[in-house]
Amino acid sequence: xxxxxxxxxxxxxxxxxxxxxxxxxxxxxxxxxxxxxxxxxxxxxxxxxxxxxxxxxxxxxxxxxxxxxxxxxxxxxxxxxxx
Numbered sequence: 001x002x003x004x005x006x007x008x009x010x011x012x013x014x015x016x017x018x019x020x021x022x023x024x025x026x027x028x029x030x031x032x033x034x035x036x037x038x039x040x041x042x043x044x045x046x047x048x049x050x051x052x053x054x055x056x057x058x059x060x061x062x063x064x065x066x067x068x069x070x071x072x073x074x075x076x077x078x079x080x081x082x083x
């Protein structure tokens with residue numbers, strides 16, 4: 001899986017198309033991956049990635065942190081590509 005594929009998986013959950021993902025929408029995205037304890041893993045992913053404590057992932061640095069979390073905690077192989 002590439003970073004672009006991760007973005008493509010999350011993009012449908014950005015319903016207002018503002019480029020941000022809320023905690024609730026992240027939970028829906030993680031659940032769509034059929035991950036066990038998705039609500040907890042989404043909470044932890046947001047905690048890891050949300051540097052501004054806004055309850056939203058809304059910039060490239062936070063998204064990179066989310067991708068790192070997915071690689072390490074959800075054990076998904078992600079090949080790095082252009083951010």
